[in-house]
Amino acid sequence: xxxxxxxxxxxxxxxxxxxxxxxxxxxxxxxxxxxxxxxxxxxxxxxxxxxxxxxxxxxxxxxxxxxxxxxxxxxxxxxxxxxxxxxxxxxxxxxxxxxxxxxxxxxxxxxxxxxxxxxxxxxxxxxxxxxxxxxxxxxxxxxxxxxxxxxxxxxxxxxxxxxxxxxxxxxxxxxxxxxxxxxxxxxxxxxxxxxxxxxxxxxxxxxxxxxxxxxxxxxxxxxxxxxxxxxxxxxxxxxxxxxxxxxxxxxxxxxxxxxxxxxxxxxxxxxxxxxxxxxxxxxxxxxxxxxxxxxxxxxxxxxxxxxx
Amino acid sequence: xxxxxxxxxxxxxxxxxxxxxxxxxxxxxxxxxxxxxxxxxxxxxxxxxxxxxxxxxxxxxxxxxxxxxxxxxxxxxxxxxxxxxxxxxxxxxxxxxxxxxxxxxxxxxxxxxxxxxxxxxxxxxxxxxxxxxxxxxxxxxxxxxxxxxxxxxxxxxxxxxxxxxxxxxxxxxxxxxxxxxxxxxxxxxxxxxxxxxxxxxxxxxxxxxxxxxxxxxxxxxxxxxxxxxxxxxxxxxxxxxxxxxxxxxxxxxxxxxxxxxxxxxxxxxxxxxxxxxxxxxxxxxxxxxxxxxxxxxxxxxxxxxxxxxxxxxxxxxxxxxxxxxxxxxxxxxxxx
Numbered sequence: 001x002x003x004x005x006x007x008x009x010x011x012x013x014x015x016x017x018x019x020x021x022x023x024x025x026x027x028x029x030x031x032x033x034x035x036x037x038x039x040x041x042x043x044x045x046x047x048x049x050x051x052x053x054x055x056x057x058x059x060x061x062x063x064x065x066x067x068x069x070x071x072x073x074x075x076x077x078x079x080x081x082x083x084x085x086x087x088x089x090x091x092x093x094x095x096x097x098x099x100x101x102x103x104x105x106x107x108x109x110x111x112x113x114x115x116x117x118x119x120x121x122x123x124x125x126x127x128x129x130x131x132x133x134x135x136x137x138x139x140x141x142x143x144x145x146x147x148x149x150x151x152x153x154x155x156x157x158x159x160x161x162x163x164x165x166x167x168x169x170x171x172x173x174x175x176x177x178x179x180x181x182x183x184x185x186x187x188x189x190x191x192x193x194x195x196x197x198x199x200x201x202x203x204x205x206x207x208x209x210x211x212x213x214x215x216x217x218x219x220x221x222x223x224x225x226x227x228x229x230x231x232x233x234x235x236x237x238x239x240x241x242x243x244x245x246x247x248x249x250x251x252x253x254x255x256x257x258x259x260x261x262x263x264x265x266x267x268x269x270x271x272x273x274x275x276x277x278x279x280x281x282x283x284x285x286x287x288x289x290x291x292x293x294x295x296x297x298x299x300x301x302x303x304x305x306x307x308x
Numbered sequence: 309x310x311x312x313x314x315x316x317x318x319x320x321x322x323x324x325x326x327x328x329x330x331x332x333x334x335x336x337x338x339x340x341x342x343x344x345x346x347x348x349x350x351x352x353x354x355x356x357x358x359x360x361x362x363x364x365x366x367x368x369x370x371x372x373x374x375x376x377x378x379x380x381x382x383x384x385x386x387x388x389x390x391x392x393x394x395x396x397x398x399x400x401x402x403x404x405x406x407x408x409x410x411x412x413x414x415x416x417x418x419x420x421x422x423x424x425x426x427x428x429x430x431x432x433x434x435x436x437x438x439x440x441x442x443x444x445x446x447x448x449x450x451x452x453x454x455x456x457x458x459x460x461x462x463x464x465x466x467x468x469x470x471x472x473x474x475x476x477x478x479x480x481x482x483x484x485x486x487x488x489x490x491x492x493x494x495x496x497x498x499x500x501x502x503x504x505x506x507x508x509x510x511x512x513x514x515x516x517x518x519x520x521x522x523x524x525x526x527x528x529x530x531x532x533x534x535x536x537x538x539x540x541x542x543x544x545x546x547x548x549x550x551x552x553x554x555x556x557x558x559x560x561x562x563x564x565x566x567x568x569x570x571x572x573x574x575x576x577x578x579x580x581x582x583x584x585x586x587x588x589x590x591x592x593x594x595x596x597x598x599x600x601x602x603x604x605x606x607x608x609x610x611x612x613x614x615x616x617x618x619x620x621x622x623x624x625x626x627x628x629x630x631x632x633x634x635x636x637x638x639x640x641x642x643x644x
Contacts, residue, residue: 033573101459195417201476204374205430206403215429 049292067099107256115236127186152177230293315349322382360540407480411492413472424460470501549625
């Protein structure tokens with residue numbers, strides 16, 4: 001009959017007394033907290049994650065961070081330089097740039113995260129379909145190639161031209177432009193995963209197709225997907241700013257980093273701070289998200305570095 | 309009742325050709341004749357080893373029996389019932405009886421599944437057990453392959469190659485299979501672990517009456533555990549014989565060449581080695597006549613035009629060679 005476990009001899013008193021007491025020459029192990037250990041192992045994730053968290057907190061708590069109504073006009077106090085009262089100065093309508101930049105982060109973050117989420121979900125579905133339904137593959141992938149041949153910013157501008165400017169429409173337009181990239185990535189991963197011996201073993205052990213996709217394929221696409229999602233998030237924030245900058249994105253009634261810069265553009269040479277502050281915030285946010293993505297990529301799978 | 313003479317598995321003139329696509333339009337430009345007419349049987353509790361060089365189609369035979377892809381031609385019978393042409397729905401319950409252990413212990417286990425779930429998957433799929441009964445079964449299987457009980461909640465990457473192969477074997481045993489196809493199951497393991505896994509497979513075979521289709525290129529391992537051996541060359545079986553007969557007096561020139569390549573751990577033994585020249589010809593464009601004629605030291609005209617059939621050459625041995633008596637030594641004038 002079968003044995004239960006590999007037999008391991010129990011330690012007896014003889015074993016304990018037989019071992020000589022070692023002199024205490026080794027330095028005491030430095031105890032590091034779990035947080036310090038994580039920062040030490042994944043410095044990019046820690047830095048990126050910290051910055052992203054900071055910006056999210058800033059967006060959420062904007063009303064309590066010494067801001068005023070970002071849309072309140074004060075023509076008498078227009079184009080004031082940064083001062084103790086107006087930290088980032090005021091724009092040509094007398095609105096407080098500090099308040100506008102803080103509230104503007106909400107648009108960037110909402111657009112970035114929504115596009116990352118929707119583009120991943122839709123791209124995942126399309127990638128799975130073309131990876132598994134081989135008849136559809138050629139058709140779906142040619143449509144994706146067609147979409148990818150149009151620069152994503154042009155595609156988003158074209159889509160925005162068809163609709164009214166609103167945050168929802170901006171999200172939709174950028175999502176459509178980002179989906180082909182995700183679906184290509186997922187399709188590639190699916191095609192390599194379905195040849196894996198563990199998928200063949202699952203087929204041999206009677207696993208049905210939906211369960212194979214759900215249990216064996218999808219979980220293994222999540223790591224590259226998550227990394228891709230962070231890059232999509234960063235690129236969506238930039239695209240949103242560009243759209244708002246050229247007046248095709250977020251309507252001027254809602255402050256966003258793009259339209260703050262657009263409004264300050266005319267005064268760039270005399271009052272650079274109106275453009276400067278939203279630009280700095282956009283750069284830092286995009287940098288933070290990209291750092292997070294890079295760190296995740298390295299932590300999840302070093303081999304993936306070559307693929308994306 | 310099934311007749312006693314019905315073998316567990318019968319493979320009859322199995323063919324698997326992979327289409328090659330090329331050109332601008334991706335049209336079919338040719339075939340890879342991976343398996344080209346292979347027949348054999350396996351009885352209950354028996355081990356049949358399929359040996360040959362890499363690329364000779366031995367793994368394709370295993371995957372064709374598992375129906376991981378549709379076969380090109382031929383028949384596969386399980387307990388006298390034809391299974392190669394069954395639709396997927398009718399095949400699924402029969403899959404329970406044929407399981408597989410793959411070569412690479414790293415890619416054959418889903419890295420995102422816990423060991424307990426990996427082993428439980430076939431049991432759940434076939435509705436064999438659930439709840440606490442399922443847990444008992446999984447625990448029993450882990451004991452059987454000598455995995456520690458606490459492995460159940462861990463992920464495959466926490467285990468060594470040998471332990472992962474044990475997980476793979478437990479998964480193959482889980483649905484109560486009659487036949488396990490070991491596709492180079494020990495080739496990726498180091499020597500001591502290899503021996504452990506081979507012994508485990510032998511013990512399990514004795515205990516459960518399993519039939520094994522042991523696909524390998526390692527003749528030393530094959531000699532240790534098999535009952536019969538099929539030697540494959542370029543998609544065909546060239547010799548099929550009992551272990552003792554094959555290893556003592558191989559008939560086919562290719563079998564001799566293979567056996568003469570096995571190292572003997574005794575430096576004083578003088579051996580006659582048959583060194584094959586050249587590479588295995590391409591399975592896309594196999595040689596005419598006997599497929600081995602391009603490398604055979606005993607080649608003569610008939611070999612180039614007429615394909616030898618697998619025929620009885622005495623002592624329960626079948627060989628596909630035109631020569632009834634293959635000379636002991638190679639002719640001095642080397643054939644082209």
